[in-house]
Amino acid sequence: MTALPSQLPPEGSLERWPWLQRLRRSADVATGPWLEALEQGALPAATDLVAVLVEKLDGAGSARLLRWWLNLPESREPAVLALRLELLDLLGRRRDPACAALLRAAVAERPSVPLLPLLGHQRDSQDFARLEQMARQAGPSPLRRAALEGLAVGLSVWPQAALQQLLLELCSDLDGMLASQAVDLLARLPSAREGLEQALSHPLDPATEARARRRLASLPRCPLLLVVHGRAGGVIPEELQTLARNLERRRRAPVRLQTLSGDAAPPDPAAPGENSPRLPLTLVPLLLLPGNHVRHDIPAIAAAWRRHGPLRRLPFLGAWPSWQEALADELAELAASHSSGQPPLLLHHPLAPGVADRYLAHLERRCSASCQAAPYTATDLEDLTLAIRGAALPLALAANRLTESLPAALGAPLLQRPRFQALLLDQLEALP
Known part of the structure; x- marks a missing residue:
């Protein structure tokens, strides 16, 4: 179909919609004349026409059409403003470096509520700093909300730690709508549960707190x-x-x-049917x-x-920093209750050399203790009883032959001790 701007039926004509549908289906539309007609004002801008054109444009054509929109003269007429917003929504569908550069420059010159979400839609990581600054800094509420919406639509490319910190701050913002947006966005992050629980650990506006609790309650936990x-x-x-x-x-x-x-x-009795996620x-x-x-x-x-x-x-479990810290604290308390002057012992089952040796050396440094293998044979246990003169802790999570054979020297296994019970319950409960 060879289609020229002069052939387009006027708005209101019954022929216009079928004509535009033929234009959309055509595979060889020359977009240059159409863009030129719009730029020169020879062709009235209309949403139905632009909706068809944006599907035909490459990156350069999309940037050219966006530049035309950005250069339109200002108007305060409600009908004109509404039309321009509709056109901008159509133009913003294209993600292209040239379009991103145009939006970035326009926002830098004059921040605009309609442009900020489109800037986020470009999903360029370099725009995070500007959107973050505009959402955080004091300014008109609509601009701050639009900046946060820009962060929401480009969610996958932003640095997650920095984004979560921003959202945690905004959850306690005086602007209730902005705080609600922040809560909703926190709930979409990979670390949603952690973020919402952290937000709820600080005073929030009652409505924002209720919203955060609803979002948290709706997050399913993995088995x-x-x-x-x-x-x-x-x-x-x-x-x-x-x-x-x-x-x-x-x-x-x-x-x-x-x-x-x-x-x-x-x-797995908790697994759903074969066709269910x-x-x-x-x-x-x-x-x-x-x-x-x-x-x-x-x-x-x-x-x-x-x-x-x-x-x-x-x-x-033994690799968790929090677990190693708990071991160090437990040993320090045991050592304080003994007067032998010897470093406390960490007793473990025999291990093959290699990775385990390096781990045990690290654990000795971390806990200020000596690690010692403890075989389960009767002769070795008798020798071990004589060797234990100070504080000793079994590297056994639950009862085993070692803790049952030397209960007086070693005490209870780790999971029977309050410190380790609480740590495991808290850490595992907090998992997504």
Whole structure:
């Protein structure tokens, strides 16, 4: 179809809409004459025409049409303003470096409520600083809200930590509508639960607080799979079963335990039907040392579960900085209660050399303690009893042969101690 601007039926004509539909379906439209007619005012700007043209334009043509819009003379007439906003909404669909540069320059010269969301729509990371500044700084509320809307439409490209910090600040803003926008945007971030809980830890306007609590309550939690050592015959110690029950109650989401000797991927009773999407399963290895179980068994278990659906795997428990800090605090308290003058002992099951050696050396530095292997044979246990003269802590999450053989020297396993119970419950409850 060879179509020229002079052939376009006027607005109001019954022939106009079928003609524009033929123009849209045509594969060889020369857009130059149409752009020139708009720029010179020879062709009245109309939303139906522009809606067809924007589909035919390349990046350079889109930038040319946007430049034409930006150079239109100002008008205060409501009908003209409404038409221009409709046209701008059509023009802003194109993401192109030339369009982004035009919008950036226009915003720098004169910030405008309609332009800020379009600037965010370009999804260029260099625009984050300007949108962040305009949303944060004192100024007209419509401009601040428009800047936040720009951040919302370009959400995927902004630095997440900086964006979350901005939103946390805006949640307590005096502008209630802006604060509500910030809450809604926080709920869309990958770390939504963490962000909303952090926002709720500070005083908020009652309406904003209620909104944040609704958003938080609507966020589903992923089911947890806690992989544990277990005992002979696949028996799971009672303290681990209690942990799972308490977590399930606090998270209001499924929590299941799997021993290292158990089936790689037993049927998941919480999983929906085959045609229904499932939340990712979060696998948490409740293992304290980087032995063969962590380096070989856990990857195999994770691979088997991935055949059932999406899975996110956390590092083994002993690698968590918060866990190592808790070990250091527990040992410091034990050492203070002993007068032997010797560094406290961390007793662990024997490990193959290599990665485990480096980990144990790090743990010794972190906890100001000495790590010592503790085999389970009777002779070794007798020798170990004689060797323990000061504070000692078993690197055992739940009851095992070591803690049961030397209860007086070692005390309770870690999960039976309040510090470690609270840490695990709090950390695992906070997972998405």
